[in-house]
Amino acid sequence: MPKIIDHKAHSQDLAQRAAKYFSDHGYAGTSMRKVAAYLGLSKSALYHYFPTKEDLFLACTKEVMAGFDAEFVDLEASEEENLARLTDFMRKDFGTEMALVFDYLRGKNPTEIAADEAMQLSIQSYRKVFVAISGEERADDVMARLFGGLLVDYMYGKRLLAYSG
Amino acid sequence: MPKIIDHKAHSQDLAQRAAKYFSDHGYAGTSMRKVAAYLGLSKSALYHYFPTKEDLFLACTKEVMAGFDAEFVDLEASEEENLARLTDFMRKDFGTEMALVFDYLRGKNPTEIAADEAMQLSIQSYRKVFVAISGEERADDVMARLFGGLLVDYMYGKRLLAYSG
DNA sequence: TAGTAATTAGACCAATTGGACGAAAAAAAA
């Protein structure tokens, strides 16, 4: 009956690519027309996969927040080496991803954030990586230090504080 | 000749209040009409003070980024106490202020950020406070840890990592 | 009181927005 396309897989692919546009332009700065053009399809086709703009945005944040993997850690390597690799990996998209996160959390109060499934899933999957690298006890502290280093570096526009390889 | 109003002081007051609206709604999500209504004046009046939307936004970021003072530090108190007070103070508006910063930096590359006067002025004024609290040598590290703690706490929706009073 | 300049209000404009809709095109099943 249908065309060959795997609807779900195609949706995820679109959402993943659309995430870049959202984080580059912000939620309100992104129009369905423009993101459709960016993805190379018509507005109607985009609406076929995502009934509303918010549906698309939520799919995007899910894709971004999910795309992180505890297999990243190299058990052979030292903590230093692992943190340096992780830092380099995260630095690439830190600005755009944080912009997306702040857009997503905008207007939510702490209670709502704590209850937000996507956000909590995301940060827990980050945490797992730090537990694997630095152990349960020091994980939170190391995570805060690395995020903070990236944040301050981002605002400086320089590599200064974050570990690096 | 004019009405009594001090044009410059009035502008700054408007910008300071408008900053809240911008960080709550994002740049593209803020319309001149709505922010004018929020400020309690007409759109034309707002345009009288800020010729374009971008002028208003820049004035807002300047107000927010400038509003930080090295006199915050209590030389009598311990480092712990100073950091706890600073954390509590920054936690209040951390989400909205970071949202504004990320909106401001959106699309800029590291070189442009490093060359951006407002951003560099802002982070240096932060840094001064940390130098006063923890000394020149440890200032950057402590700053990164505190920012990171606030960031992770914000994403958790809980007080967990940041120092607190 | 009359004059003058800063301030405000409201109508107006072209462009863009999110979304709805019906019809065309594509590809599988019969």
Add this chain to the structure above:
DNA sequence: TTTTTTTTCGTCCAATTGGTCTAATTACTA
């Protein structure tokens, strides 16, 4: 081939956008 269902396209709409312009209002000076 014919049917059926998914995917795509282009058009249309009311609402909102940033910004301009003219007219009214204000509060000071003379």
